[in-house]
Amino acid sequence: MSTRCHTGQHAHHDVYEAQCPCRAMLDLLANKWSALAIGALEDGPLRFGALQRRLQGVSPKVLTQTLRRLEDAGLVERTVYPAVPLHVEYELSSLGHSASVPLRNLRLWVEDNLDLTTTAAAAKPT
Numbered sequence: 001m002s003t004r005c006h007t008g009q010h011a012h013h014d015v016y017e018a019q020c021p022c023r024a025m026l027d028l029l030a031n032k033w034s035a036l037a038i039g040a041l042e043d044g045p046l047r048f049g050a051l052q053r054r055l056q057g058v059s060p061k062v063l064t065q066t067l068r069r070l071e072d073a074g075l076v077e078r079t080v081y082p083a084v085p086l087h088v089e090y091e092l093s094s095l096g097h098s099a100s101v102p103l104r105n106l107r108l109w110v111e112d113n114l115d116l117t118t119t120a121a122a123a124k125p126t
C-alpha cells in the first residue's frame with residue numbers, strides 16, 4: 001500500500017519499492033537495539049548509563065551509534081545540561097512516541113508468543 005509523500009520529494013511512499021526512502025526508516029526501527037531503546041525511553045528521559053543498564057547486553061559503542069541514528073531521524077532528543085560532570089539525557093520526541101506504539105505491540109507479542117515459535121523450541125536445552 002503506497003501513500004502520497006507529504007514533503008513533495010517523491011510521488012508516493014511504498015516500502016516495497018527498492019528505492020523508496022521508507023526502507024531506511026524501516027531498517028532503523030526494525031533494528032533490535034533501536035526498538036529496545038525506544039521502549040526503554042517510553043516512560044521518560046534517561047541518562048546514557050541508565051539506558052545502558054536497562055538494555056542489558058548492549059555495548060557503549062553500539063548504544064551510542066543507535067542513539068545517534070535515532071536522534072538524526074528525529075525520534076530521540078538529546079539534552080545536555082551544563083554541569084560538572086556533563087549531564088546528558090535522552091528522551092523520545094513526539095515522532096518517537098508515535099513509533100513506540102507499534103514497537104511496544106511487537107515487543108509484547110514476542111514476549112507472549114515466543115514459546116509457541118519454532119525458534120524457541122529449537123533453543124530449548126534437551
